[in-house]
Amino acid sequence: MKDHLVKAVADGVRVHAAITTNLVNEAVSRHECYPVAAAALGRTMTGALLMAANLKNKECITIKFNGNGPLGSVVADANPEGFVRGYIANPHVNLPLNEKGKLDVGGGVGQGILSVTRFTGLKDPITGSCEIVSGEIAEDLTNYLYTSEQTPSSVGLGVLVNPDLKVAAAGGFILQLLPDATEETLTKLENNLAKIRPVSTMVKDGLDARGIIAELLQGFDKVDYLTTTDLAFKCQCSKERIEDVLISLNEHDLKSLVDDGHAEVCCHFCGEKYQFNKDELTAIYNVSQKLKDNKANN
Known part of the structure; x- marks a missing residue:
């Protein structure tokens, strides 16, 4: 049924x-x-x-x-x-x-x-x-x-x-x-x-x-x-949403992920696992820094 x-x-x-x-x-x-x-x-x-x-x-x-x-x-x-x-x-x-x-x-x-x-x-x-x-x-x-x-x-x-x-x-x-x-x-x-x-x-x-x-x-x-x-x-999670979560991390934690060169994030609700390589983490870190700079300038 x-x-x-x-x-x-x-x-x-x-x-x-x-x-x-x-x-x-x-x-x-x-x-x-x-x-x-x-x-x-x-x-x-x-x-x-x-x-x-x-x-x-x-x-x-x-x-x-x-x-x-x-x-x-x-x-x-x-x-x-x-x-x-x-x-x-x-x-x-x-x-x-x-x-x-x-x-x-x-x-x-x-x-x-x-x-x-x-x-x-x-x-x-x-x-x-x-x-x-x-x-x-x-x-x-x-x-x-x-x-x-x-x-x-x-x-x-x-x-x-x-x-x-x-x-x-x-x-x-x-x-x-x-x-x-x-x-x-x-x-x-x-x-x-x-x-x-x-x-x-x-x-x-x-x-x-x-x-x-x-x-x-x-x-x-x-x-x-x-x-x-x-x-x-049905879970609303996606790799893009996880990226938004990573961008919101503090600079120290995000830099540690970049240095590690790999991150795995698991969604609490559905158990789906998302993988991020060093290039992806570096791009996320750069976006985070730009947002931080823009906020400081405003």
Whole structure:
């Protein structure tokens, strides 16, 4: 099944649901994640895509879990076009299963701060934050949407990892009440959420995003399915962007790279490695010096 996201509305409620198995697999492969890291990264990337679906074109969102657990930081960037990338500080973490017999993502993330930054095209991005409540990702995003954005929501995320470290199923949903929601609508949703299967189970059983929405909105007279967006792992890095980063280094560090005659820069988000030889580094150093001189003269 292709990765995709579906947006829908019904009486007093808005739902986004996504299938992300392939893109999570790619991220897990690129970062060589062990199961706990795979689940944490996959859930965060899926959550970022679901939240980005509300943004306008050219906007994007960054979700960062900065916890004190052994996984370290977990970060995902996503945009409404359906592209996402992510990284995890310590992908090679092994933890025993939690008391429910599940991957201990909460223990891996630990306590700390969840921050959500929206890049809207204005001069300064907008960042909201809250304390991490469980580290299980979905519960934390639900809490963030309620406490920081005053949006009553329910977030469900799931990643099923096979023993061979391949992702068998991944997906998620965000369900949000609209201002005209009635008590009847709230009761229906609560009943449906109480009996719904785990997201990873629904995806493994073959449900697509529309199927997940249908499960969430059982008993609603009419569900309007609005748009379907293809999803993919995509990093914005390039050799030109890495050159810009190198140009911004201080003179001493850049001169050391020139003297070494070679540099390798690895992108945190996708693991892509960029090689620079002595001639390229010398050219970058010269540009850096010209920029410095121009700034001094002005």
